[in-house]
Amino acid sequence: MTTLPAASPEALATSQALCGRISQAVAEAGGWIPFSHYMELALYAPGMGYYAAGSSKLGESGDFITAPELTPLFGQSLARQLAELLPQMAGAVYEFGAGTGKLAIDVLAELEALGCLPQKYVILDLSPDLVERQRDNIRAALPHLAGRVEWADRLPDSIDGIVIGNELLDAMPCEMVFRDENRQLRQRGVTIRDGALAYEDRDFADARLAELAAQLVPDIPRYETEISLANRGFIATVAGALTRGAILMIDYGHAASEYYHPERSMGTLLGHYRHHTVQDPFYLPGLMDLTCHVDFSAVAQSGIDAGLDLIGYTSQAQFLVNCGLVDRLQSLDANDVKSYLPVAKAAQRLLSPQEMGETFKAMGFGKGVSIDWLGFARGDRCYTL
Secondary structure, X not given: OOOOOOOOHHHHHHHHHHHXXXXXXXXXXXXXXXXXXXXXXXXXXXXXXXXXXXXXXXXXXXXXXXXXXXXXXXXXXXXXXXXXXXXXXXXXXXXXXXOOOHHHHHHHHHHHHOOOOOOEEEEEOOOHHXXXXXXXXXXXXXXXXXXXXXXXXXXXXXXXXXXXXXXXXXXXXXXXXXXXXOOOEEEEEEEEEXXXXXXXXXXXXXXXXXXXXXXXXXXXXXXXXXXXXXXXXXXXXXXXXXXXXEEEEEEEEEOHHHHOOOOXXXXXXXXXXXXXXXXXXXXXXXXOEEEOOEEHHHHHHHHHHOOOEEEEEEXXXXXXXXXXXXXXXXXXXXXXXXXXXXXXXXXXXXXXXXXXXXXXXXXEEEEOOOOOOHHHOOOOOHHHO
16 A cells, blocks of 8 residues: 555544544444444544544545536536526525535526526535535635525425535445355444454345345355445435425446446445545544445436436536536637636546546436436436436
8 A cells, every 4th residue: 555644643533532432332232333334433423533523625635626626617517507497496505515615606606697596505514624614615705695505404304496416425324245255145344353443244134235235246256345225315315305306416436237247346435535545444534534436226216216307317527518518618718828727627637537527427306397407418328227
């Protein structure tokens, strides 16, 4: 492994405290917890988890960079899709997991330019640290629009509007399963071995997970993968609250046939620490982000089962092109090299198949709104799900 940047003494103390909390949870559960429980604690344990403590997470000084942090072109393109939909509903936008608030800033600024501001823009985020950064950044960038932005810590009982999530589903705790050398399927969890966190496989405690694993996991020896019950539950819950409107999710992932391909035998779970990829999920818990790719076939089926219209599914590149990103880039002055080149470079990262363009996908659901969306006008891939 490449030598990773050292953590500060304060950060290490937080990680050690979280390890103690996880060890306590393992002991209280009889010596083993599902991986999803470990991931939930590592990311969201109050005051200690990755998203619940005060470390810098996004941008050059953090652990990873999201599309909105790269360039305003991402939010501006997304805003064009929202502008098409907002007049068909009550005019509210709900963003889950808003990061630094950069996407909200770019979306609101573009919607204002398009004359299509929402009545309110509601941010739902589990990170107290990020909520404070969002407030400060939005007030600084859009002081005249800050009054339209609200924060909530739970899903409203009723939604008449647009729900958006960029890199949201990948951060939800996933279950891990493993087919051993004898082709027996088992649930992978976490125990304490020799004083350290470690994997341990056991028989399934959840009948639904066992059923899904039997359906999805290839019948080959030594195959490790993830199944997200949380993703399925989230889409079902939001669908249940949606009286009219739309859901738009953008994240990295695959259709099930690719996700559970026999050659993908090591799964997709990864850690992100200071712009390094880490394979060990037990490295500095609380200081490292943990993610797994999204099974978009499961997300689609969950929405359909909950009564939603599946509007479209396509690559991030195709979605952004459909929403006018290239047109916006071409409208800039290419002769102003100092200003143009950074924007063009960021756009290439968003669109290139070797970067984010193909790995990231966009999926849209609707209820009581038009099924013809700008973002899925060309290149729809629902047939692959």
